[in-house]
Amino acid sequence: MNAPHIPLLPGFADPVDDAQRIFRAVLAALSRPGMLQAISGLPPAPAPLCAASGAVLLALADYETPVWLQSPSPEACAWLRFHCGAPLVDAPAEAVFAVISQPLALPPLAAFAQGLPEYPDRSATLIVHSAGFGDQGLRLTGPGIQDECRLGIDGLAPDFWRSWQSQQGHAPLGVDLLFVNGDSLLGLPRSTRVDVEGKGE
């Protein structure tokens, strides 16, 4: 490469308050699966990251959390190394955070750290760039949902929900998902049961 100098985009304008705000949105998203959380005022992040997935990493990643990028770019790697100090890994299984920028080519969920029976918390969190959110197609039940929640998540591979359901057979092991799209954040912890509704109409 002929360009030794990669211009670096800025991180959070206010690292303390911005990190707290993004964390609370992520906490709300994972404790209330299916309920969209709005996160605004995000700094731009270099591709393949989007502003939302970049902000989640700025808020939560550091030298303790290896990050795996599905399609790494020199700009994004330099940005993460500088702002988060996070090591970037080549193997999905080593990652604490993984950014899935092309969800149609998502590796099997079992390729990521699932945790151990004695330590199910040692598992990966996947940040998935969704193509958008709808209001039907999926029926969510489980902790954080009062009765049930209906919504749709666009841009996923057709067999994705089958792999999610097979992960539930290994509970409490498994990965946790954060879907991002624009300024919206949606949590899907491993405890959420997802039923795909038949295509009516």
Place this chain on the structure above:
Amino acid sequence: MNTVAGYNFAYLDEQTKRMIRRALLKAVAIPGYQVPFGSREMPLPYGWGTGGIQVTASILGRSDVLKVIDQGSDDTTNAVNIRRFFAQTAGVATTDSTGEASIIQTRHRIPEKPLGEHQIMVYQVPLPEPLGRLEPREAVTRKLHALADYGLMHVKLYEDIARYGHIASTYDYPVLVNGRYLMAPSPIPKFDNPKLHMNPALQLFGAGREKRVYAIPPYTRVESLDFEDHPFSVQRWDEPCALCGTADSFLDEVVLDDAGGRMFVCSDSDYCKTRQGAGHTGSQSPIPAEAT
């Protein structure tokens, strides 16, 4: 109250907050499971709520309104100190009112007023491991949790019945979260156990000395362990609160003199004051001063 200079917002440094935040997110994703975290030394001793304080410091934002209770009361040493700690290190608004608070840190009670979806409860936990008294080795209790093998606890409850005729635990009564993990609800009275079940608020638990956090997400099943022929039941009192007359709240016994005099009053001071303000009276209510 003026904030003190020289500290990061809410006392903890940002790396510590990130580490606790990541632990909390996994705790929410695995309801009832105890996530290890790197508990820091705090400017007060273990046993005074260092776990709860670290959880509160990690979630607190400038717009939050903080309430701290100790055994239901806003006015006891532990509650006053922790409230002042965050007023000084984070500059957040504090309140005594359960309804106005966005974060409620508690030592051993759940407020009587039902919580809302916008609220987060933070519990101070001395002993997070419910099986700890029955099996001291953590390597073994981890294995028991991994296998969901909670026979030890059922035997303990059964032995209580064999010996005393009833289950003798009145506080820190073991619960099963989301049908999977056995959890110590911290030493709340078993009176409060039903409030854990399907609570609209997010409930976070922090144990500083034992270096564990765990969580109950909103609207999560929480069952108190029992037997079909010995169903779980909560404490009841023969008399209502002596100050506000309620028969539905958890009452503290207060000794009045050395001649056997005693009264029962609400443990939740905000609940009792609110009821008194609304005109409710009890047997020991102060007689209103005559208008002069």
